[in-house]
Amino acid sequence: xxxxxxxxxxxxxxxxxxxxxKQIIIEQPADKKFGDFSTNIALLTAKECKSNPRELAHxxxxxxxxxxxxxxxxxxxxxxxINFHFTSFFIMHSVRQILHEGxxxxxxxxxxxxxxxxxxVSANPTGPLTIGRGRGGVLGDCLANLFAAQxxxxxxxxxxxxxxxxxxxxxxxxxxxxxxxxxxxxxxxxTHYQGDYIRDIAENIYNQHGAVLAESxxxxxxxxxxxxxxxTSIKKTLERLSIRHDSYFNEHTLYTPDEAGISANQRVIDxxxxxxxIAEYDGATWFLTTKLGQEKDKVLxxxxxxxxxxxxxxxxxISKFERDFAVMVNVFGADHxxxxxxxxxxxxxxxxxxxxIKIAINQFVTTTVDGQTLKMxxxxxxADLLDDLIDDVGADATRLFFIMRSKDSHLNFDVELAKxxxxxNPVFYLQYAHARICSLLRMAMQETGFDPAxxxxxxxxxxxxSPSERQLGFALLNYPDMIKASVRLLxxxxxxxxxxxxxxxxxxxxxxxxxxxxxxxxxKARLFLSLATRQIxxxxxxxxxxxxxxxx
RNA sequence: GUGCCCGUAGCUCAAUGGAUAGAGCAUCAGCCUUCUAAGCUGAGGGUUACUGGUUCGAGUCCAGUCGGGCGCACCA
Numbered sequence: 001x002x003x004x005x006x007x008x009x010x011x012x013x014x015x016x017x018x019x020x021x022k023q024i025i026i027e028q029p030a031d032k033k034f035g036d037f038s039t040n041i042a043l044l045t046a047k048e049c050k051s052n053p054r055e056l057a058h059x060x061x062x063x064x065x066x067x068x069x070x071x072x073x074x075x076x077x078x079x080x081x082i083n084f085h086f087t088s089f090f091i092m093h094s095v096r097q098i099l100h101e102g103x104x105x106x107x108x109x110x111x112x113x114x115x116x117x118x119x120x121v122s123a124n125p126t127g128p129l130t131i132g133r134g135r136g137g138v139l140g141d142c143l144a145n146l147f148a149a150q151x152x153x154x155x156x157x158x159x160x161x162x163x164x165x166x167x168x169x170x171x172x173x174x175x176x177x178x179x180x181x182x183x184x185x186x187x188x189x190x191t192h193y194q195g196d197y198i199r200d201i202a203e204n205i206y207n208q209h210g211a212v213l214a215e216s217x218x219x220x221x222x223x224x225x226x227x228x229x230x231x232t233s234i235k236k237t238l239e240r241l242s243i244r245h246d247s248y249f250n251e252h253t254l255y256t257p258d259e260a261g262i263s264a265n266q267r268v269i270d271x272x273x274x275x276x277x278i279a280e281y282d283g284a285t286w287f288l289t290t291k292l293g294q295e296k297d298k299v300l301x302x303x304x305x306x307x308x309x310x311x312x313x314x315x316x317x318i319s320k321f322e323r324d325f326a327v328m329v330n331v332f333g334a335d336h337x338x339x340x341x342x343x344x345x346x347x348x349x350x351x352x353x354x355x356x357i358k359i360a361i362n363q364f365v366t367t368t369v370d371g372q373t374l375k376m377x378x379x380x381x382x383a384d385l386l387d388d389l390i391d392d393v394g395a396d397a398t399r400l401f402f403i404m405r406s407k408d409s410h411l412n413f414d415v416e417l418a419k420x421x422x423x424x425n426p427v428f429y430l431q432y433a434h435a436r437i438c439s440l441l442r443m444a445m446q447e448t449g450f451d452p453a454x455x456x457x458x459x460x461x462x463x464x465x466s467p468s469e470r471q472l473g474f475a476l477l478n479y480p481d482m483i484k485a486s487v488r489l490l491x492x493x494x495x496x497x498x499x500x501x502x503x504x505x506x507x508x509x510x511x512x513x514x515x516x517x518x519x520x521x522x523x524k525a526r527l528f529l530s531l532a533t534r535q536i537x538x539x540x541x542x543x544x545x546x547x548x549x550x551x552x
Numbered sequence: 553g554u555g556c557c558c559g560u561a562g563c564u565c566a567a568u569g570g571a572u573a574g575a576g577c578a579u580c581a582g583c584c585u586u587c588u589a590a591g592c593u594g595a596g597g598g599u600u601a602c603u604g605g606u607u608c609g610a611g612u613c614c615a616g617u618c619g620g621g622c623g624c625a626c627c628a
Contacts (some may be wrong), residue, residue, distance in 0.1 A: 025569095030567075030570090030572095030574075034571065078571045079571075081571070164627085166628070282626080295624095296624095299625085303626055309627075309628045333622090334556080334621080335622060336623085337623055337624095338555075338556080405566095406566085408558075409557080410558070410622095412564065417577085423576095429576085429591090433591095439588055443588090444587075488568085489568085497566065500576085507592065510587080510588095514586080514587075516587045551588085
């Protein structure tokens with residue numbers, strides 16, 4: 001819609017003799033009586049024009065020239081806003097576009113010809129996914145969908161490490177449980193993984209190999225088995241939420257030397273050293289972040305000779321630059337908040353364009369059951385498992401609940417609410433609107449023999465003029481702008497709110513306007529409007545990864 | 553102590569620096585002989601934690617105070 005107003009307003013400003021570098025802001029007023037769109041340009045420029053805003057607004061209005069039949073009314077209101085009211089003809093005429101474009105409606109071109117990478121989940125295979133990971137997973141998946149909807153070619157990547165110390169402990173944990181299974185006395189340290197799944201894996205190995213492995217102290221077999229089993233289970237859990245990655249990036253590849261015998265990690269060290277940001281002391285190799293104003297330097301290679309996580313993180317991002325992504329989105333939880341500034345700093349020093357990197361941090365999840373808030377910890381094995389939650393409330397509710405709050409706010413996941421098959425549950429409100437439309441279309445087919453999906457008599461839409469029809473149509477046309485806003489803010493929650501308002505407006509329209517019982521042309525027009533609504537809901541649901549039931 | 557996030561209706565949360573701060577749930581009052589009542593209409597409910605500042609205008613930006621969450625390793 002900005003595209004509709006911008007040229008007209010710009011040209012009016014020129015004609016009025018206003019020169020300004022202020023950005024022209026066109027917004028939808030919260031209150032409908034202030035029109036469909038409004039601009040505050042007169043308020044912004046009044047000072048530099050040495051005029052009062054209302055007077056200036058009137059002058060601007062004189063020079064506004066819109067295409068015929070689009071604008072019903074323009075007025076100056078309040079301190080100097082210019083408010084625009086569309087004709088219902090223009091709104092309904094525009095709704096045709098939704099029906100013409102179908103699944104492609106709302107697809108933007110901002111990312112056309114560009115590649116984006118969204119990295120999310122990225123849990124090391126040390127245990128089943130927890131609810132906290134789920135939020136990041138769904139957030140990342142929705143962001144990937146949103147970027148794809150803007151025309152980007154999106155790679156969904158999972159970054160993991162199966163070579164670190166945690167994995168060693170995992171292997172050792174499984175070995176101990178296996179020994180226990182073989183009837184040996186064991187001492188199971190607190191530092192090891194306590195979860196029941198460790199016993200399951202041990203049991204699995206025992207069933208395969210019997211007790212023969214008890215003779216060896218080799219951890220490798222246990223680690224490998226555990227990794228394979230856990231990774232498979234992680235993917236299975238993600239699959240239940242329709243989360244699929246295109247690419248798995250193993251951190252360890254950054255440790256292995258290339259043809260020239262140099263590892264990616266080593267190249268990072270060399271490059272930073274050349275820029276004067278590396279020093280060695282206390283037996284370790286340091287990134288001199290004190291030169292950047294930070295309190296402490298950061299370790300890149302520990303005195304043990306192993307890289308700390310920061311070094312491969314930098315290398316990993318360089319790999320993204322080398323793979324030539326125009327946008328790189330990193331999704332992670334609030335507990336990793338301190339992780340990225342150093343990486344960004346290092347990349348800046350190495351002359352990479354870090355403005356391509358977008359960070360989406362999601363705050364924590366607490367679950368409420370019976371009004372009791374539960375806290376969790378992976379290590380202690382008492383974490384809430386994502387699988388259990390999906391068992392409990394289903395995939396749709398899981399996904400929707402994770403993104404129906406802003407990522408910046410703590411999520412209070414009310415398990416009982418999500419389970420309810422009733423009006424209190426917001427998932428059903430959205431899905432019901434879709435099911436209701438499907439049912440309506442089926443019924444219309446039966447009663448009148450008219451199928452809006454196989455007709456192109458779209459101009460009938462222009463017969464619709466009632467407020468509830470107009471408001472619904474207007475809301476549908478906002479879909480492309482909502483996608484843009486969601487991408488810009490990295491916030492799928494915007495889409496949830498938007499779809500909720502679409503559902504609400506449809507229900508009102510349905511309540512107020514008889515459809516099948518209306519006279520034939522109006523009936524057809526209203527069926528077209530319903531079909532367009534269903535299209536928007538479907539397109540939106542696809543981005544959120546929620547199913548669109550045809551009946552409920 | 554310090555970095556980041558948060559503080560808005562009884563509860564869970566919205567609100568690209570805009571006009572009378574909005575939804576859902578809960579509460580109360582209405583609407584099904586008519587296309588799905590898992591729906592619709594209406595009512596009540598607020599010192600946007602507090603104090604200053606910036607400007608035509610602040611829930612939003614800035615400074616400070618108070619309160620909550622998450623980090624602050626040669627773990628990832």
